[in-house]
Amino acid sequence: MKKIITLIGALALLFTISSFTSSPASVQDGGDDIIGLWEPSNGKARVKIEKIGSKYYGKIVWLREPIDPATQKPKVDKNNEDEKMRNVPLRGYRMLKDFVYDEESKEWSGGTIYDPESGSLYSCVITMKNDVLDIRGYVGVKALGRTDTWKRIKIKKKN
Amino acid sequence: MKILQSSILVFSLLSLMVACTPEANNSKEFTINTVLTASGPLFEGSNTCQAEISSNIAEYIKENGITKEQIVDVTLTSAAATIDTSNLNLLESINLQVFSDNFPMQNVAFANVEDNSEKVDLEVADVQEQLKAILFDGKSYIIADATIKEDLDDDLNLNMELVFSINYHKK
Structure with a gap:
């Protein structure tokens, strides 16, 4: 017994x-739920979000139209304000930078989102619900921004 | 007459402000050698090689009799990567970025990599902000987004030499 x-x-x-x-x-930190592959609502790109140090970053890993029709070469960051950085390829470009997760508000904030089509940089806050991201970009006041919805892309593991 | 007096006063104040703004008239070179690593296996496309910098810039300026307050700015003047001979034709491009826990990430240098290049000199950005703050922050990081042409089973290592100019004014 x-x-x-x-x-x-x-x-x-x-x-x-x-x-x-x-x-x-x-x-895992609750903030790590954002790590993975995401697609913006226009379907033009896929963005991989990863954590470096204590912050989150997202880079473009796939483009629906990777070739610039004007140059017939891979698209580059041609609208960058710094002329010397205009040859940086868009595939691999970090368009989401410096997000910090707040456990209380359940949002990733303090970061920026870059629109390579215009060369504009916006303040940004991200919230997540059911594997969908609400990405709100704004200038100055959050209430005057615009929200885009990104869906998670499931990754098939290679054998 | 009053307008003239006001104009003189405003002009004098502006001159005083310009005179008081610290201007760098000295510079020292500061070099960081580090290995940036992306842990394999890696897939074709952009991969992140990273290193935490334990920058000893604070000790360096102390040894050279410079205080942090004297430093006007810090700029990256050159960045060079040495590539393992086994990976000579693997790399397509390198995009170098720096950041710290308290200051945002910024692109500081970029290069398209030619085949068979063992050493790559990166083009340094004209727009560089807050490098001083990043290097003096507690934890700072250097990352290189390295685009590779095909999958790689091993780690990818980039030996980086970064030369900074510490621009400061005399006491």
Whole structure:
């Protein structure tokens, strides 16, 4: 009987330890839910969001039309205010920068979003609901911004 | 007469403000050598090579008798990457960015990589902001978005040499 109680006790302890160590959710920051591949509503690009240091960044990893019809070469950041940076390819470009997750408001804020089509940079705040991102870009006042909806793209793992 | 007096007063104040604005009249070179790594396996396209900089810029200026307050700005003057011989024809481009926990990321240099280049000199950005703040911040990072032409099973390492100019005014 004593052995059975000891065994049950050991199993309970093992279960408790494994529930704290094996679940990815338990070790992840809530902010990490944003990590992954996303597609803006216009479907023109796909953006991979990753965490570097304590902040989140998103870079363009796929373009529906990767070739610039004017040059017949891969699209570059031709609208950059810095002339020397106008050859940076758009594929690989970080359009979301410096987002910090706030556990209380459940939003990623403090960052910027860059529109390569116009060369404009906007302040930005991101919220997520059911694997959909609301990306709100604005200048100055958040209330005067515009929101775009991005959907998550599931990645098929290579064998 | 009153208008003349006001104009003289405004002109004098403006002259005083311009005179008081610190202007860098000295500079020192400061070099960071670091290895940026992207952990493999890597897929074709843009991959992030990164390194945390433990910049000893604070010690460096102290050794040279410069205080942080004297520094007007810090600018990147050159950036060069050395590529492993095994990856000579793999890289397409390198886009270098710096940031810290408290200051935003900015592009500082870029290069399209020619085939068989062991050493790549990156073109340095004209627009550089807050580099001083980034380098003096607690934790700062350098990342290189390296676009590769094909999948790579191993890690990708870029040996970077970054030369900064510390521009300061005399006491």
